[in-house]
Amino acid sequence: MLVVGLTGGIATGKSTVSNLLREHSLPVIDADILARQVVQPGTPALAQIVATFGADVLQADGTLDRAKLGAIVFADEAQRRRLNAIVHPAVRRAMLWGVLRCWWRGARICVLDVPLLIEGGLWKFVGAVAVVYCSPEIQLQRLMARDGSAREDAQARLNAQLPISEKVEYADYVVDNSGSVQDLKGQIEGFVAKLRRRAGWSWRLSWLFPPWGLLSAAWMLGWRSVAWSRRGSNRKTTGRT
Numbered sequence: 001m002l003v004v005g006l007t008g009g010i011a012t013g014k015s016t017v018s019n020l021l022r023e024h025s026l027p028v029i030d031a032d033i034l035a036r037q038v039v040q041p042g043t044p045a046l047a048q049i050v051a052t053f054g055a056d057v058l059q060a061d062g063t064l065d066r067a068k069l070g071a072i073v074f075a076d077e078a079q080r081r082r083l084n085a086i087v088h089p090a091v092r093r094a095m096l097w098g099v100l101r102c103w104w105r106g107a108r109i110c111v112l113d114v115p116l117l118i119e120g121g122l123w124k125f126v127g128a129v130a131v132v133y134c135s136p137e138i139q140l141q142r143l144m145a146r147d148g149s150a151r152e153d154a155q156a157r158l159n160a161q162l163p164i165s166e167k168v169e170y171a172d173y174v175v176d177n178s179g180s181v182q183d184l185k186g187q188i189e190g191f192v193a194k195l196r197r198r199a200g201w202s203w204r205l206s207w208l209f210p211p212w213g214l215l216s217a218a219w220m221l222g223w224r225s226v227a228w229s230r231r232g233s234n235r236k237t238t239g240r241t
């Protein structure tokens, strides 16, 4: 099964792209949704959040006050790291189960929509990285319009992630979402066709004979790490940072 890591900057359009991919019958596992599920009342992650940030980050009904916690963690990197250390392991476990479910159902392609795919190092473990791009200015405008947030708050969220120009360097595919949603739909047609070609036919073999799947996954991971380290040394010799 081809596991595609879909990422981008905040509000560059990952969810919009994910919805279009679902319309093409590709299964999408959304890390933002999982990150909400793992902090539902009664979960160990929510208990750890309360122990770390205090009961003030809860609403009267016992659910997480996301706006309050967001205001804390997007203003302070150390606090954000503490939150990430609680939530990310639970999200990773849930994603792994999601991938296994896709494989079990015989999916040929499975898409992981993960905002922090590059920052968290998960990009190394997927078969292909797709980055949804738009310029930082468009990103900021869309973020402010969607969340009704002030420019400084939106900028603080943008600053909590690697700049989009750096994420693009990790991409096997770039989806340019600077234009209209109609333009995007056209690009997604081509993108899905490329993914289907890349997934090929060997997924059937992997499903019927799991050791083949494990071997080809190990080969792919090894090849990606060699290709990436070569790219890294080329960048050093050409003086790029």
Ligand SMILES: CC(C)(COP(=O)(O)OP(=O)(O)OC[C@H]1O[C@@H](n2cnc3c(N)ncnc32)[C@H](O)[C@@H]1O)[C@@H](O)C(=O)NCCC(=O)NCCS
Pocket (backbone or CB within 6 Å): 009, 010, 011, 031, 032, 035, 065, 066, 067, 069, 070, 073, 080, 083, 084, 087, 088, 091, 114, 115, 116, 157, 160, 161
């Ligand atoms: C801080 C929280 C409570 C704010 O909730 P809120 O509803 O306002 O935002 P939401 O979860 O919808 O996230 C919106 C976007 O913010 C960005 N974002 C979220 N968390 C982070 C983070 N820790 N670091 C950088 N960017 C982040 C992502 O691009 C995400 O798509 C929430 O984002 C959270 O629990 N974050 C930690 C978990 C996490 O890293 N989630 C991202 C996917 S794993």
Ligand SMILES: Nc1ncnc2c1ncn2[C@@H]1O[C@H](COP(=O)(O)OP(=O)(O)OP(=O)(O)O)[C@@H](O)[C@H]1O
Pocket (backbone or CB within 6 Å): 008, 009, 010, 011, 012, 013, 014, 015, 016, 017, 032, 115, 142, 143, 145, 146, 177, 178, 179, 180, 181, 184
């Ligand atoms: N091509 C487009 N033209 C105009 N608006 C768009 C376009 N693509 C997405 N948007 C809007 O921009 C906002 C951000 O898009 P979306 O929610 O898909 O981004 P995201 O990358 O998933 O965000 P997050 O990182 O917060 O999860 C939404 O309000 C969406 O409707």
